[in-house]
Amino acid sequence: MKTAHRRLLGLLLCALLTATHADAWASAPESSVSSPRAVPPASTPTFPAAVVQLDAAASLWRHPIAPHRAPLDHRVTLSAGPQWRIFEATFSLSLAHVGDADIHEAARTRTLHLGLGVGARYFADRMVSRLSLGPTILLSRSFRHAPGKVGLFLDWRPAGFRFPRRGTTLELHPLGLLLQAPILSDVPLAHIVFYAAFSVALRVAAK
Amino acid sequence: MMSRCCRPRMGPAVLVKLLGILLTLAVTGVHAQHRHHIPMRFLLHGALLSDMPGLSNAAAGFGGALEVGLRVRDLEGFLHFEQDSWLAIDNALALRPGVVNIGLGLARYFFRQRLCAKAVVGTSTLLFATPFHPAGTTGLFVALEPAVFRLPFRSGVALVAAPLSLAWLVPARESPTLRRLEYRLSFGIEVPL
Numbered sequence: 001m002k003t004a005h006r007r008l009l010g011l012l013l014c015a016l017l018t019a020t021h022a023d024a025w026a027s028a029p030e031s032s033v034s035s036p037r038a039v040p041p042a043s044t045p046t047f048p049a050a051v052v053q054l055d056a057a058a059s060l061w062r063h064p065i066a067p068h069r070a071p072l073d074h075r076v077t078l079s080a081g082p083q084w085r086i087f088e089a090t091f092s093l094s095l096a097h098v099g100d101a102d103i104h105e106a107a108r109t110r111t112l113h114l115g116l117g118v119g120a121r122y123f124a125d126r127m128v129s130r131l132s133l134g135p136t137i138l139l140s141r142s143f144r145h146a147p148g149k150v151g152l153f154l155d156w157r158p159a160g161f162r163f164p165r166r167g168t169t170l171e172l173h174p175l176g177l178l179l180q181a182p183i184l185s186d187v188p189l190a191h192i193v194f195y196a197a198f199s200v201a202l203r204v205a206a207k
Numbered sequence: 208m209m210s211r212c213c214r215p216r217m218g219p220a221v222l223v224k225l226l227g228i229l230l231t232l233a234v235t236g237v238h239a240q241h242r243h244h245i246p247m248r249f250l251l252h253g254a255l256l257s258d259m260p261g262l263s264n265a266a267a268g269f270g271g272a273l274e275v276g277l278r279v280r281d282l283e284g285f286l287h288f289e290q291d292s293w294l295a296i297d298n299a300l301a302l303r304p305g306v307v308n309i310g311l312g313l314a315r316y317f318f319r320q321r322l323c324a325k326a327v328v329g330t331s332t333l334l335f336a337t338p339f340h341p342a343g344t345t346g347l348f349v350a351l352e353p354a355v356f357r358l359p360f361r362s363g364v365a366l367v368a369a370p371l372s373l374a375w376l377v378p379a380r381e382s383p384t385l386r387r388l389e390y391r392l393s394f395g396i397e398v399p400l
Contacts, residue, residue, distance in 0.1 A: 158370030159354030
């Protein structure tokens with residue numbers, strides 16, 4: 001997808017986010033900063049549930065000097081896990097293509113992430129924060145690194161917007177941070193990338 | 208084609224005057240009908256998980272900001288003034304004075320004003336001379352903060368924190384263009400005036 005298209009997609013998602021939240025809270029009573037109890041009760045289930053989530057992420061905003069060197073070209077994640085009250089745990093499997101920051105090595109780095117994560121939903125199930133970490137496996141080959149090396153990754157999504165619709169929930173994470181280091185020894189290979197993500201979650205089991 | 212000498216320019220002074228006019232009109236128009244607040248925020252920000260050699264293409268820097276605004280219900284317009292120092296890592300780690308950014312912002316509050324989304328547009332003025340641009344060169348500044356968490360207290364004071372936000376700085380628009388993309392973590396305090 002071209003850079004202009006990705007920027008346009010970002011703007012459209014931001015507009016959608018603002019409009020949806022305005023509708024969802026239009027019927028709320030007047031603000032009261034002094035009373036935390038005034039927040040509407042969460043509509044989240046209080047019983048254990050299992051959720052399967054498909055997630056797509058990409059860096060919408062490219063490097064201003066060299067836009068062809070995308071930090072995160074794309075990343076697809078499949079995750080599943082239980083939910084209890086506002087908390088959730090996930091096991092995730094993701095495939096990431098990351099642009100190499102070394103100007104002399106333009107090839108993309110492909111990695112596989114196996115993550116364990118925790119998350120919390122708040123503001124009446126409309127927001128979510130997540131943190132996941134685990135091993136990352138290098139899939140691509142370069143003149144310095146062979147595939148199969150195993151390192152670590154950490155994924156942080158501090159504030160995601162949720163749009164629940166019955167058993168399906170759409171999520172928009174405007175900004176997330178991915179730290180991955182598939183090779184920690186010899187000549188290290190590590191990336192710090194920022195991205196936006198969009199995901200669909202489906203509740204598959206509930207007691 | 209419009210010549211360079213006749214090209215309209217919007218400097219910081221024009222922006223401040225424009226904000227004054229807008230605030231005056233807004234206060235006059237809404238004071239009689241709606242309850243409003245005039246918050247002032249002191250903010251610190253850092254973009255430190257950024258321009259690491261071989262790790263990331265984004266820029267590293269840190270600084271502070273002052274915001275004064277007018278909030279009516281869940282909508283706020285504000286003046287944004289910030290200083291952003293830059294970390295240069297070309298040959299050795301060095302601190303540059305960076306830029307001063309002045310802008311007008313709009314914030315929309317959600318969830319009983321415990322969360323807000325902010326956008327700021329304004330000018331970015333270079334505070335030091337580069338090989339291609341003199342100090343004082345002024346360009347564009349855009350900041351997007353999609354999620355700012357806000358913890359209010361009974362006194363009216365509130366703590367604010369934006370875990371991740373985006374700032375686009377273009378202090379020099381003339382060739383060679385000087386541009387920076389910063390992913391920031393910011394936090395601060397809000398006091399009522």
